[in-house]
Amino acid sequence: MSDFKENILVTGGAGYIGSHVVRDLGNEGFFPVTYDNLSTGNRKSVLCGDFVEGDIADSKLLEEVIEKYGIKSVIHFAASIVVEESVKKPLKYYENNSVKTFKLIKTCVEKGIENFVFSSTAAVYGIPEKIPVNEESPLVPINPYGKSKLFTEMVLKDVSAATPNFNYIALRYFNVAGSDPQVRIGQNYQKPTHLITLALRAALGDYPQLKIFGTDYDTPDGTAIRDYIHTDDLSNAHLLALNYLKIEKKSAVLNCGYGQGSSVLQVVDTIKKVTGIDFKTEKTARRGGDPPALIADSRLIKGILGWEPRFNDLDYIIKTAYQWEKKLKEKKIER
Ligand code: UDP
Numbered sequence: 001m002s003d004f005k006e007n008i009l010v011t012g013g014a015g016y017i018g019s020h021v022v023r024d025l026g027n028e029g030f031f032p033v034t035y036d037n038l039s040t041g042n043r044k045s046v047l048c049g050d051f052v053e054g055d056i057a058d059s060k061l062l063e064e065v066i067e068k069y070g071i072k073s074v075i076h077f078a079a080s081i082v083v084e085e086s087v088k089k090p091l092k093y094y095e096n097n098s099v100k101t102f103k104l105i106k107t108c109v110e111k112g113i114e115n116f117v118f119s120s121t122a123a124v125y126g127i128p129e130k131i132p133v134n135e136e137s138p139l140v141p142i143n144p145y146g147k148s149k150l151f152t153e154m155v156l157k158d159v160s161a162a163t164p165n166f167n168y169i170a171l172r173y174f175n176v177a178g179s180d181p182q183v184r185i186g187q188n189y190q191k192p193t194h195l196i197t198l199a200l201r202a203a204l205g206d207y208p209q210l211k212i213f214g215t216d217y218d219t220p221d222g223t224a225i226r227d228y229i230h231t232d233d234l235s236n237a238h239l240l241a242l243n244y245l246k247i248e249k250k251s252a253v254l255n256c257g258y259g260q261g262s263s264v265l266q267v268v269d270t271i272k273k274v275t276g277i278d279f280k281t282e283k284t285a286r287r288g289g290d291p292p293a294l295i296a297d298s299r300l301i302k303g304i305l306g307w308e309p310r311f312n313d314l315d316y317i318i319k320t321a322y323q324w325e326k327k328l329k330e331k332k333i334e335r
Pocket of ligand 1: 083175193194195196198210211212213214224225226264287290
């Protein structure tokens with residue numbers, strides 16, 4: 001297969017975050033095998049390794065791939081991720097994120113996978129009682145997306161307890177943004193819902209204005225606060241998680257955020273500053289299911305994995321996201 005250090009199966013490796021991790025696995029001498037059904041991913045985003053088009057629920061194909069590449073470690077991204085859509089289409093979320101992931105985990109255990117890194121989310125906390133939120137906080141997700149991810153965390157916990165050689169790390173992502181500084185890969189959802197992407201598209205003239213969802217939150221400027229983390233720091237957390245699993249052979253659940261937040265208005269101001277473009281905003285009602293503030297307590301990931309943020313800078317996050325959005329627009333890549 002290859003002379004590389006180890007073949008790593010990456011489900012959803014053609015997606016936004018998965019493609020950054022595939023890039024970094026390649027840079028670190030691993031051989032990533034991207035397994036993706038291309039429902040939202042893009043084949044061209046897979047910068048290195050091999051690509052297999054397949055669904056995580058296709059146990060037969062998955063077994064063949066695991067055997068062919070001698071896979072011992074899996075990084076699992078493939079999922080549906082839009083909170084609002086999950087409220088409207090809960091079955092899609094329970095099917096993709098819970099039922100299919102359950103099948104994937106079953107296949108992994110049956111095939112002797114030892115290390116499993118899972119993309120979880122801060123949405124498992126719902127509306128946290130205390131900010132910053134730590135991993136011991138109550139798990140009360142308020143939308144099907146968060147619930148579907150929490151279900152998988154619960155499955156992983158029980159399965160790892162019952163399976164001596166199977167360990168996992170669940171990374172609870174906060175608000176991921178930005179992209180590859182070389183502008184090769186980035187977020188390319190057909191219907192973006194995330195603040196930074198929508199605001200940049202408003203700046204680039206794709207939309208007449210940006211809607212600000214809620215200005216009556218109990219926050220300093222009345223708009224909601226989030227912990228925005230650059231893709232490359234998040235990607236690095238996956239590589240550290242993989243190495244930890246291989247060396248320590250222990251499971252963990254870890255927040256992945258910077259531990260500081262920016263409000264919607266702060267993001268808007270920063271986008272105007274970084275792009276030099278003024279664009280219209282419209283104050284509207286709160287969006288359903290949005291907590292007022294979500295900020296990570298990131299002490300655990302720093303302590304356990306030795307993870308240290310390198311791009312904790314909203315200007316930089318927005319700059320890389322802006323470069324990517326400009327490239328999408330200039331190249332007329334379908335968005
Ligand atoms: N938001 C907004 N206008 C938009 C999109 C998002 O005001 O067009 C707000 C949203 O209500 C939330 C924050 O920006 O308070 C971050 O939302 P996003 O969808 O980026 O991430 P989420 O925190 O929902 O995962």
